[in-house]
Amino acid sequence: MGTTTTSRRRGPDPAPPPGRVVAVDAARGLALIGMIAVHLFSESGPDGAASPVQSVLAGRAAPLFAVLAGAAVAFTTGRARVTGTRAARVAAARLGTRAVLVCLIGLALGSFDTDRSPGVILVFYGVLFVLAVPLVLLPTRVVLAVGVASACVMPAVSHLARAHLPAPLGTDPSFVSVATEPLTALREVFLTGNYPVATWFAYVCVGLVVGRLDLSSRRVALRLVAAGTAVAAAAWWASWLLLHPLGGLSRLLALPLGTEDPVSELLSVGAGGVVPTDSWWWLAVLGPHTGTTPQVVQSSGIAVAVVGALCLAAGLPGRAGHVVAVVTAPPAALGSMTLTLYCTHVLYLISPYARTDSVPAFVAEIACYAVFATMWRTRFRRGPLEGLVGGLVGRAGVWAGGRGAGVRRAPDPSAPSVARDPATADGSPEPASEGAAEP
Numbered sequence: 246m247g248t249t250t251t252s253r254r255r256g257p258d259p260a261p262p263p264g265r266v267v268a269v270d271a272a273r274g275l276a277l278i279g280m281i282a283v284h285l286f287s288e289s290g291p292d293g294a295a296s297p298v299q300s301v302l303a304g305r306a307a308p309l310f311a312v313l314a315g316a317a318v319a320f321t322t323g324r325a326r327v328t329g330t331r332a333a334r335v336a337a338a339r340l341g342t343r344a345v346l347v348c349l350i351g352l353a354l355g356s357f358d359t360d361r362s363p364g365v366i367l368v369f370y371g372v373l374f375v376l377a378v379p380l381v382l383l384p385t386r387v388v389l390a391v392g393v394a395s396a397c398v399m400p401a402v403s404h405l406a407r408a409h410l411p412a413p414l415g416t417d418p419s420f421v422s423v424a425t426e427p428l429t430a431l432r433e434v435f436l437t438g439n440y441p442v443a444t445w446f447a448y449v450c451v452g453l454v455v456g457r458l459d460l461s462s463r464r465v466a467l468r469l470v471a472a473g474t475a476v477a478a479a480a481w482w483a484s485w486l487l488l489h490p491l492g493g494l495s496r497l498l499a500l501p502l503g504t505e506d507p508v509s510e511l512l513s514v515g516a517g518g519v520v521p522t523d524s525w526w527w528l529a530v531l532g533p534h535t536g537t538t539p540q541v542v543q544s545s546g547i548a549v550a551v552v553g554a555l556c557l558a559a560g561l562p563g564r565a566g567h568v569v570a571v572v573t574a575p576p577a578a579l580g581s582m583t584l585t586l587y588c589t590h591v592l593y594l595i596s597p598y599a600r601t602d603s604v605p606a607f608v609a610e611i612a613c614y615a616v617f618a619t620m621w622r623t624r625f626r627r628g629p630l631e632g633l634v635g636g637l638v639g640r641a642g643v644w645a646g647g648r649g650a651g652v653r654r655a656p657d658p659s660a661p662s663v664a665r666d667p668a669t670a671d672g673s674p675e676p677a678s679e680g681a682a683e684p
Contacts, residue, residue: 265581266320266460267559267570267573267577268460268552268555268556268558268559268573269313269316269317269320269456269460269552269555269580270576270577270578270580270581271555271559271573271576271577271580272309272313272551272552272555272580273310273313273579273580273581273583274575274576274577274578274579274580274581274583275306275309275551275576275580276306276307276309276310276313276580276583277306277310277579277580277583277586277587277590278306278576278579278611279302279305279306279309280302280306280307280310280363280587281590281607281610281611282298282302282306282607283298283299283302283303283306283307283363284363284590284594285594285599285600285601285602285603285606285607285610286298286299286601286602286607287299287601287602288303288514288515289510289513289514294513295513295514295515299513299514299515299533300513303514303515303533303534304515304532304533304534304535304540304544305533305544305547305548307366307440307534308445308448308541308544308545308547308548309544309547309548309551310366310370310583311370311373311440311445311448311449311452312448312449312451312452312455312545312548312549312552313452313548313552314370314373314374314448314449314452315377315448315449315450315451315452315453315454315455315456316452316453316455316456316552317452317456318340318374318377318380318381318449318452318453318456319381319452319453319455319456319457320456321336321339321340322336322381324456324457325457326381326382326383326384326385326457327381327382328382331646332646333381333382334645334646335642335645335646336378336381337378337645338641338642338644338645338646339638339639339641339642339645340374340375340377340378340381341374341375341378341641342637342638342641343371343374343634343638344371344372344373344374344375345371346371346633346634346637346638347367347368347370347371347374347584347634348367348368348371348372350367350584350588350630351365351366351367351368351369351370351371351417351418352368352418352419352420352423353420354367354417354588354591354592355368355416355417355418355419355420355422356419356420356421357591357592357595361594361595361599362417362591362594362595363590363591363594364417364439364440364517365417365418365591366439366440367587368417368418368434369434369438369439369440369441369442369445370440372434372435372442373442373445373446373448373449376442376446376449377449377453380449380450380453381453385453385454385457388450388453388454389450389451389454391450392446392447392449392450392451392454392545393447395444395446395447395450396447396538396541396542396545397538399443399444399446399447400444400528400536400537400538400541401528401538402443403436403441403443403444403519403536404520404522404525404527404528406436407436407437407519407522408522410432410436410437411432412437413433413437413438413517413518413519414429414433414437415439415517416433417439418430418433418434418438436519437518437519438518439517439518439534440518441518441519441536444519444536444541445536445541447541447545448541448544448545448548451545451548451549452548455469455549455552460552460556461556461560463557463560465553465556466553466554466556466557466560467553467557468553469549469550469552469553469556470550470553470554470557471553472546472549472550473545473546473547473548473549473550473551473552473553474546474550475546476542476543476545476546476549477542477543477546477547477550478546479542479546480531480538480539480540480542480543480546481531481539481543483529483539484529484530484531484537484539484543487526487529487539488526488529488530493526493529494508494526496524496526497524497526497527497530500523500524501523511530511532511535512530512531512532513532514532514533515532515533515534515535516532516533516534516535516536517534518534518536519535519536520535520536520537531543555573558573559573574619575615575619576615578615578618578619578622579611579614579615579618581618581622581627581628581631582618582621582627582628582629582630582631584628584630584631584634585628585629585630585631586614586618586628588630589614590610590614593610
């Protein structure tokens, strides 16, 4: 029995805009909620241990965002491999324009860098869109192989390179930093920042593979859940094996100036995107935002399992399906305009009105966003910023390939059961999932 992840009206269930994949919108909404929670609640408790929010969401919500960015790239390119010079030019223009606009918004938010700044992801996100351009030209199996190689190799490459670089600045990229210290800004974006592109590239590859699959298929959804869970468990086991039976943890604790508390804190609370470079054993840890192979692989597996589980839930028949539609409607509404809501959250967080470590304040913020998004969707297809970005992206595609050029999709034998998007089946250059490529 197939699942129903595209928007269809069934009784009183909320009806999202045509062409959107409800399960993906819901996953994106949950990722946004998770990131907001991580920003608003403390990393650790009085005893120094990771707080419950950090234990569950840190290092998982933001990677889910990145995996969904890869899925969004698949949606905007017809959910299959792009072929032909003209189609490739259109895809490159669309993704490049989106990347520039998202980076500009991120640089603007980075200009407000304060002690309360959450670490704005948008500049890193925009660069990932640029790097996704050659990926859309590749068969799905090759994209998957690139993702696996990136997850396994790039953390070690980053570790080797960072050993010869200055310490991370820990600040958000901004117009000022790009203009005055462009090389430092590039270093932060690619290697030493909060979301280093070198190690986060694997998430986009995974998401692109997932986005090319037939997410309306129950069999595909089950395989995503099973594969994601197995991969996440394998990553945990590999980290445990390296740190405990093979002695990695004892070697980390024996480092000069190293004591059990700092090492334990990094393992539980996590790092700021990268680990220290004074020992190769750091690459075995699994803490949030450490950028190691176990952490990248586990976060990817969890993200894939979440998407699969939501696709399964969206396809439940009868009353159960109705309940799922009602429950997932608020996060799906949030997920349809995450760029707008993420920017709003960042501005709120750096304002003097923000309240942290407050459950009522957190619930109130999410409720306000959900009400706004739900009401907005009754009148408009896209969120405010999504409409602005999407309009400019569409113009770039028309300019690059001519009106009606679209994105040609080639049958990809390495991606069975690829779902063709009816909204782009006529070759229209406008993607079906508007705003899908924004975070």
